[in-house]
Amino acid sequence: MTLVSYDPAARLWLLSTAGSSYAIRLDEDDVLRQVHWGRPLTLEQALTAAAVPAAAPGSSFDGITGEEYPAEGGARFGLPSLQLRHADGSRGVHWQYLGHGIETGAAAPEASPAVGEEGTRPCELTIRFRDRHYPLELDLHYRLRPSSEVLERRAVLRHTESESEPWGEPVRLLRMDAACWTLPPLPDYRLSHVTGGWSSEGRLRRTSIPVAETVLTSRRGITSHQANPWLMLDDGSATEDSGEVWSTALAWSGSWRITVQRAPEGVVSCTGGSGHEGLVVRLLPGDSWETPVFAGQYAQDGFGGASRAWHRHIADHVLPRAAELRPVLYNSWEATGFRVSEQNQLQLAAKAAELGVELFVMDDGWFGARRDDTAGLGDWTPSAEAFPDGLGPLVAEVRRLGMRFGLWVEPEMVNPDSDLYREHPDWVLRQPHRERSTLRNQLVLDLARPEVAAWAHARLDALVSEYAVNYLKWDMNRPFTDAGRPGHPDPDRLWFDHVHAVHALMARLRSDHPGLRIEACAGGGGRVDLGVLAHADSAWTSDNTDALDRIGIQHGYSQLYPARTMSAWVTDSPNPLTGRSLPLAFRFHVAMAGALGIGGDLRSWTEAELRQAADLVARYKRIRPVVQQGAQYRHRNAVQHVLGEESVLIAWQLPVPHGVPIPPLRLAALDPAARYRDQETGRLHEGALLLARGLDVRLDLGLTGDFSSTVVHLRREGG
Numbered sequence: 001m002t003l004v005s006y007d008p009a010a011r012l013w014l015l016s017t018a019g020s021s022y023a024i025r026l027d028e029d030d031v032l033r034q035v036h037w038g039r040p041l042t043l044e045q046a047l048t049a050a051a052v053p054a055a056a057p058g059s060s061f062d063g064i065t066g067e068e069y070p071a072e073g074g075a076r077f078g079l080p081s082l083q084l085r086h087a088d089g090s091r092g093v094h095w096q097y098l099g100h101g102i103e104t105g106a107a108a109p110e111a112s113p114a115v116g117e118e119g120t121r122p123c124e125l126t127i128r129f130r131d132r133h134y135p136l137e138l139d140l141h142y143r144l145r146p147s148s149e150v151l152e153r154r155a156v157l158r159h160t161e162s163e164s165e166p167w168g169e170p171v172r173l174l175r176m177d178a179a180c181w182t183l184p185p186l187p188d189y190r191l192s193h194v195t196g197g198w199s200s201e202g203r204l205r206r207t208s209i210p211v212a213e214t215v216l217t218s219r220r221g222i223t224s225h226q227a228n229p230w231l232m233l234d235d236g237s238a239t240e241d242s243g244e245v246w247s248t249a250l251a252w253s254g255s256w257r258i259t260v261q262r263a264p265e266g267v268v269s270c271t272g273g274s275g276h277e278g279l280v281v282r283l284l285p286g287d288s289w290e291t292p293v294f295a296g297q298y299a300q301d302g303f304g305g306a307s308r309a310w311h312r313h314i315a316d317h318v319l320p321r322a323a324e325l326r327p328v329l330y331n332s333w334e335a336t337g338f339r340v341s342e343q344n345q346l347q348l349a350a351k352a353a354e355l356g357v358e359l360f361v362m363d364d365g366w367f368g369a370r371r372d373d374t375a376g377l378g379d380w381t382p383s384a385e386a387f388p389d390g391l392g393p394l395v396a397e398v399r400r401l402g403m404r405f406g407l408w409v410e411p412e413m414v415n416p417d418s419d420l421y422r423e424h425p426d427w428v429l430r431q432p433h434r435e436r437s438t439l440r441n442q443l444v445l446d447l448a449r450p451e452v453a454a455w456a457h458a459r460l461d462a463l464v465s466e467y468a469v470n471y472l473k474w475d476m477n478r479p480f481t482d483a484g485r486p487g488h489p490d491p492d493r494l495w496f497d498h499v500h501a502v503h504a505l506m507a508r509l510r511s512d513h514p515g516l517r518i519e520a521c522a523g524g525g526g527r528v529d530l531g532v533l534a535h536a537d538s539a540w541t542s543d544n545t546d547a548l549d550r551i552g553i554q555h556g557y558s559q560l561y562p563a564r565t566m567s568a569w570v571t572d573s574p575n576p577l578t579g580r581s582l583p584l585a586f587r588f589h590v591a592m593a594g595a596l597g598i599g600g601d602l603r604s605w606t607e608a609e610l611r612q613a614a615d616l617v618a619r620y621k622r623i624r625p626v627v628q629q630g631a632q633y634r635h636r637n638a639v640q641h642v643l644g645e646e647s648v649l650i651a652w653q654l655p656v657p658h659g660v661p662i663p664p665l666r667l668a669a670l671d672p673a674a675r676y677r678d679q680e681t682g683r684l685h686e687g688a689l690l691l692a693r694g695l696d697v698r699l700d701l702g703l704t705g706d707f708s709s710t711v712v713h714l715r716r717e718g719g
């Protein structure tokens, strides 16, 4: 398949995936416009589409619309993707086309080795411009791969003169988005996205788009719990299984902004990139500025189809080790809180090993003077009180029990009551003449400063080396405030440089310690995005471990991110956050839809509960390849994964008033001509009936009461 075709006469590029086409062309005045984003087209068809002249402005009050990368300048009145001010006070740009290049097999912009088998070599189109007067160049990049539906876009701006030349002064970059995506004309437009907060991430919202500018953003220095940098757009009629869906996602783990514009004349577009409004950076002569990737994708098979295409893309081209099965882990946080000790961790480890846990992770509280959240952050040496002989004895015992060992860290933070802060009070983000406001009694380290990054690397590297740590749960428990760098000529850069520093630190640790795995966490799901997932194996989905709440949180998470990255623990009942009591099987089944972990205080579980838990862990291990690596189909009160000949259905029953009929659960993606055997009961099902009629929730699935739940593991007969 030709991924990128070019027609020199029409100056038109056609970018093709298996299921979509994206066409752009240069106008006579060198303005780049989108011609098509949707169903697959041939080059000829795209040329025909491009031949339709753009509507002429109706009056002197109309401006230029529908541009591929709108920049401030001229008669442009929409929100620009690029805004800047030159040293002489002039604003904006006036581009001249310089040329283009098409490169096959180009390396990924971030250190994310593609799973990279035959036929997955990326192809990258670069379209180059320069300003007609000022020393500025812009490259627009488009990367696509034969095995993915996702088109990755980013932009690079260069200040091309040296300091000695006449314009050798900084350009002020007021806004530089990665890309602007324009939708085709549709009868109406609807936006799907997630909102939430701490412990309530991932609430899916579907709303009609107003004729206005709708801003999705984080101004917190992290991706945020409140919004996540992706969106889906449709005409209001798409469903889980059908209809056209256009979606975009930003690969960035700091502040960000995506603005959806629905112009009065009807055009809908979304421009997005790193940083929130008001941040200004200086681009010095010889410098360049590269945006993160703002990727897009078109699906014809509804929201479920769009999600599956993102899942595949993330697995094949974003995650560092997608093919590896995620271990069943134990985490100590809800059991022992900050009060970890060698003794209580040994007790938990012994119980966890009996359940079949493969990785034991000791959470917060193991270091420095950390006995609560007021002290010790930054002092990454084992607490002498909790671990008189260091971590060695615990680590040795965890390994003797056959488990790997993991540790919680929060490398970007410091408590003012810590040795690190007493030694380096100037290492934190702060503004001159302003208070340093603590949140959770902690301040943010300015990790973009080389000496701070070097310190963080040295401490983490020493820890990982000394204890052969297999896993870091990398936390970040407060947003940025008072973010500045006294005396620095370009202080807003820290919002961007911090993110690069975190990604670089993760990448360096991983490459120096090939056995190390990372769980991305920010007070739960506060930093989950395509940027961090290039350096992490999983993400801590939410601090809310109540299985009922988790159903909604996981539903929101699954819109973009694959199950193998979704860390999900089974904890105690009643749940410590919500006080809700739920059956053990229900808590397990909900967590088994992701990367299963256990986070309860196993010392208080009864023998019967421990036995049931061990059975459920064993069950999970049998279905794990299908859940973690299969294609996911969301159903009402169930989620189904399909991999090759196997399919796993996890279903649950929520309270329903008496007399309200419960429809059967119709499965997806099975072969209607095949039969499927239930691996647990031996019962044989007709594929055609599973698809057409479905399983009766009471009779077939045995779901008879509130919070009853089940797992059905089917294998195709003769397969």
Ligand code: GLA
Pocket: 333, 363, 364, 408, 475, 477, 521, 522, 523, 524, 540, 542, 543
């Ligand atoms: C955050 C994490 C929790 C736990 C605590 C420890 O809130 O999300 O899982 O690690 O920090 O302080």
